Amino acid sequence: MKHLLRQHIEEIIDLTDEEFDFVLSHFEPVNKRKHQYIVQEGEVVKKEYWITKGCVKSYFLNDDGKEHILRFAMEHWWITDYESFVKQIPSKIYIDCLEDCEFLYISFENRDKLTAEMHKMERFWAKKSKFGRIALQKRILSLLKNSAKERYDLLLEQYPQLFQRVPKKLIASYLGVSRETLSRLGS
């Protein structure tokens, strides 16, 4: 069976065995336990992670220390703080593990190298970036036009697994409602 990362990349571009080996050689595996961080506020993020196993939350703390969920990510999703990673400035967010996790990560330098040496991978990430932008656009639209109940139903429809794996209060935060309100929406 093909490597899962290869399958993932080949959804967008085709790779020979040699090419994939070359790509993979730029990644390193890393495991983290539940509650461990992969990104913390204040640090310049040096790595982009591809999740092989587990589930993470990326979030922001406001002045009162209240947590606002930016997004979740799980198996076969990419995650990092793109603002920090792309601009190489200190991060304003945290990303931590909601379960024991396994990642493949690529460093900033290796990603630079890989895209320079292998134009296909530049195209891969360019497309990922475009798709990411479109997904964010949709979320903004949803925040503007849908009620809390509608956003809840849409999320439940799109990612039912999330509701099994992630505490409801985090889903509430992602949707932009209080946990009490979310609890009442469910019924």
Add this chain to the structure above:
Amino acid sequence: MKHLLRQHIEEIIDLTDEEFDFVLSHFEPVNKRKHQYIVQEGEVVKKEYWITKGCVKSYFLNDDGKEHILRFAMEHWWITDYESFVKQIPSKIYIDCLEDCEFLYISFENRDKLTAEMHKMERFWAKKSKFGRIALQKRILSLLKNSAKERYDLLLEQYPQLFQRVPKKLIASYLGVSRETLSRLGS
């Protein structure tokens, strides 16, 4: 004086005179009057626009016909419906002119050609896409963590010009509040 589009591109990559001429040869100018559309729901968007003069709104109509502003754009900003343009699927949004406008546009085919023939420009757009994504992330954060009043103040601080050029009810829609509420926030 350098062409304004050149100045704009050179904020990210450097170009020789010949290179810029080559880039520019892939663009066409077009003028539109106030209230004219550059993107309409249902059409597959074939062009990306760079605004040389004027101001536009991109928006979505919900089932009740209520308008939700996705974004504004003005001089030296890029605008199109990226979902439709990138995926070449029918658009769900409208973009129309709030003033008489002048654009330089590049067709989907020419952008493809230009990025294929000139790697620098691929990098330019890749970077633009990354920055666009980061900006959207910030807006989501603002919708989650800031009150209507805070979002109003932030927008006023960041784009004071907008409040001179754009009807308040559109700004209200962009912020996700009713025009009555926006009116009361101002004081």
Add this chain to the structure above:
DNA sequence: TCAAAAATGTGATTTACATCACTATAAATT
């Protein structure tokens, strides 16, 4: 395995904002 911590549900109360209704300006359009 057992205490502590985290997550969840639900009532009571408060609040920010939407909606409705009407008036007053301002700006297009003929």
Add this chain to the structure above:
DNA sequence: AATTTATAGTGATGTAAATCACATTTTTGA
């Protein structure tokens, strides 16, 4: 210049959701 149309301000009222408070259940880690 005159008439229509769009924009803007403001009071009254309604409502969705936040907040507060507390009980119950589940999870977790020592």
